[in-house]
Amino acid sequence: MNTPIHPPFIHSVHYSPGRGGEKIERIYIHTMETPESEGRAQQVDTWFAGHNAPQASAHYCIDDKAIYQGVKEEDTAWAVDDYLENQKSISIELAGTALQSPTQWADPYSSEELQLAATLVAELCDVYGVHILKLTPAQINLDQSGIAGHVDVTLAKGIRGGHTDPGPNFPWDRFIQLVKSKPPVGVKGI
Numbered sequence: 008m009n010t011p012i013h014p015p016f017i018h019s020v021h022y023s024p025g026r027g028g029e030k031i032e033r034i035y036i037h038t039m040e041t042p043e044s045e046g047r048a049q050q051v052d053t054w055f056a057g058h059n060a061p062q063a064s065a066h067y068c069i070d071d072k073a074i075y076q077g078v079k080e081e082d083t084a085w086a087v088d089d090y091l092e093n094q095k096s097i098s099i100e101l102a103g104t105a106l107q108s109p110t111q112w113a114d115p116y117s118s119e120e121l122q123l124a125a126t127l128v129a130e131l132c133d134v135y136g137v138h139i140l141k142l143t144p145a146q147i148n149l150d151q152s153g154i155a156g157h158v159d160v161t162l163a164k165g166i167r168g169g170h171t172d173p174g175p176n177f178p179w180d181r182f183i184q185l186v187k188s189k190p191p192v193g194v195k196g197i
Contacts (some may be wrong), residue, residue: 019055019064019077021085029094031080031135031153033142034128035087035160036182037065037100039174041115042124047102048075054159067127070102071119074127087160090170092147097131098157099124105158105174112178121182128154129189139186140181 039051047070052075055064064084068075078084086098101120103111111117132139132154142153144163156177161169 014067014074014076016076017049017052017056019052019084019183020057020060021055021062022064022078023085023093024085026083026094027079029091031095031097031131031145032094032137032150033092034131034137034154035092035096035098035157036124036154036173036177037086037098037157037170038044038103038105038174038177039068039100040104040172041102042104043071043102043120045072046070046071048100051075051100051102052077065098065100067097068100068102069120069122069124069127071116074123080131087157088166089160089164092160097135099127101173105170105172107174107176109176109178111192112176121178121185125182125185126189129186132186139183141183154186 041047048070051111052068054060055077062085064078065086066078066080066084083093084098085093087093101124104116138152139152142151142155142159144159147155147163157170157172
């Protein structure tokens with residue numbers, strides 16, 4: 008298993024160098040909208056780096072066994088439909104879909120994936136001073152620090168036809184508790 012401290016790096020095609028002077032305030036959780044399967048993090052990160060890549064990217068892709076990095080933390084991933092929000096955030100793609108049921112989010116694959124994601128998110132919160140708090144759309148508009156889903160940006164910014172991930176059944180309470188339970192792992196640096 009890869010560690011979140013030094014994940015493999017496959018550079019995404021679409022991103023913006025730097026952060027326009029913005030401080031990292033938020034971490035956004037996404038779903039890849041793919042089935043949960045072995046090697047999915049590497050597959051999606053490789054897709055973001057390929058010739059047929061969408062006009063999108065994420066800092067990290069996670070499945071049940073691995074974390075892959077596609078955009079350096081000091082750079083801006085093209086992850087949500089609001090460029091300023093991209094400059095202020097780190098985006099993490101999880102294998103799975105926004106339509107997953109509570110049972111699917113509790114299965115062994117998702118449980119392992121959420122553990123890996125919580126370890127990484129705890130590290131990022133420690134390094135960047137992001138609050139371990141699930142943000143509402145209103146709190147995003149108030150420019151508060153914390154953790155939210157892509158759907159929360161859609162709602163906060165009133166983006167028509169925007170994303171709904173990680174979905175209504177994403178286990179936010181459980182995930183935030185997992186993040187809080189992780190000890191600081193030291194300075195990651197950018």
